[in-house]
Structures are given as structure tokens and as C-alpha cells.
Amino acid sequence: ETGVTQSPTHLIKTRGQQVTLRCSSQSGHNTVSWYQQALGQGPQFIFQYYREEENGRGNFPPRFSGLQFPNYSSELNVNALELDDSALYLCASSRETGYRSPLHFGNGTRLTVT
Amino acid sequence: DQQVKQNSPSLSVQEGRISILNCDYTNSMFDYFLWYKKYPAEGPTFLISISSIKDKNEDGRFTVFLNKSAKHLSLHIVPSQPGDSAVYFCAASPNTGNQFYFGTGTSLTVIP
Numbered sequence: 068e069t070g071v072t073q074s075p076t077h078l079i080k081t082r083g084q085q086v087t088l089r090c091s092s093q094s095g096h097n098t099v100s101w102y103q104q105a106l107g108q109g110p111q112f113i114f115q116y117y118r119e120e121e122n123g124r125g126n127f128p129p130r131f132s133g134l135q136f137p138n139y140s141s142e143l144n145v146n147a148l149e150l151d152d153s154a155l156y157l158c159a160s161s162r163e164t165g166y167r168s169p170l171h172f173g174n175g176t177r178l179t180v181t
Numbered sequence: 182d183q184q185v186k187q188n189s190p191s192l193s194v195q196e197g198r199i200s201i202l203n204c205d206y207t208n209s210m211f212d213y214f215l216w217y218k219k220y221p222a223e224g225p226t227f228l229i230s231i232s233s234i235k236d237k238n239e240d241g242r243f244t245v246f247l248n249k250s251a252k253h254l255s256l257h258i259v260p261s262q263p264g265d266s267a268v269y270f271c272a273a274s275p276n277t278g279n280q281f282y283f284g285t286g287t288s289l290t291v292i293p
Binding site: 071100102107108109110111112115122123125157159167169170171172173174175 | 185187215224226227232272281283284
């Protein structure tokens, strides 16, 4: 069983730039969620994708956007990067949308904005 | 507004003893709770879950207890092993919606 994979593992960007993070879901999983984990904090929900559509969003501005592809992989795009966007970005897949399905996380992408 | 709180940033326990990690929540709509373990440079790994219709769930050395009236859950690890040293997050989800709310984590160190 292939787990959740994320790329790249590390990324350094300049304020104002745009970034795309990628995620492949665990085999058999059709739902992908993205979380942001700032230093010393727990993961915070950005949004979830199910059947290639956004299926719930946390308290993040519209410059955070995403995509899900027919093979259930996903992208997180962040425009107009700000210094506070520096964080670990975690992708998680689950077997189905719905709160009783545990999330299975990838190892994350560490984004640094300078 | 932190709806899930882990008030102990760190905990040290001797190998073979019990580790008890605590978590409090404020939202009475939460009805599904999970614990995750995180090693450095890795993503969180799912450990154990419990729904609000139960007050205890056990899986090997790990047991989660839920006290709904106190809005409190705890994770017991018995016996603790050095490989259990990691950061532990509790998470909760409401009966509507599809997001999980995480605590800030407790760093557990098991001393050999």
C-alpha cells in the first residue's frame, strides 16, 4: 500500500511570489485535505477536496487555492506569499469524505518565505 | 480561538511506566476524536480514535478515554517504550463539516 507522498520536501520563496505544492494520495483514498502547521502549533485545516471539487475550507484567504485530479492527487497553490506563510504544509488523504475517516498524512513540505 | 487544547507542552516518563497525555476541548459539537504521533521530519501518524458513543477504546498498549461531561480525553500508553518518544497531537471533529481541529501537541520523552 503506497502512502501519501508530497513534493518538494523543502522550498524557499520570496515574499510576493507564488508556490505550488503537490501531493499523491494513499492508494484507495479519494479525499485529500491540506493543513498548515506553523512552528509550535498544531495543524490547521486549509481545505479539503473530494471528487475534484473543494469540499470545505478553513479560515484561509482566497490566495490559498487547490486542485484535485482524476487520480485523486492534489495541488496547493499559494499566491502573493507573505512571511507568515512560512510553515510545514501537510497533505492528508482519507478513504472517504466524512468525519469518521482518519486522516493519513504525508511528510509535508517545509516552506520558507523570505 | 483554540478549540482543542493540550496544556502540557512536554512530558517525561521512565521506560516501562505509564504515560498519560491529556487533551481538553471546548466545542460540544465534537463527536469524533483521534490521537496522532509525530516524529521529527515526518508527518503525523494516526494512532487511535474514539467516537462520542464510547468512553474508552483500546489498541494494544494504547488506550484513549473520553469524558464528555468534562470535555476531556486522555491517551494512556502502557508500558512506555523509548520508541514512543515523539510529539502527540489530539484532534477532534464535529458531527457536521469535514475538518479536524488539532491541539498544539505534547512532546513525550521516554527515558530508558
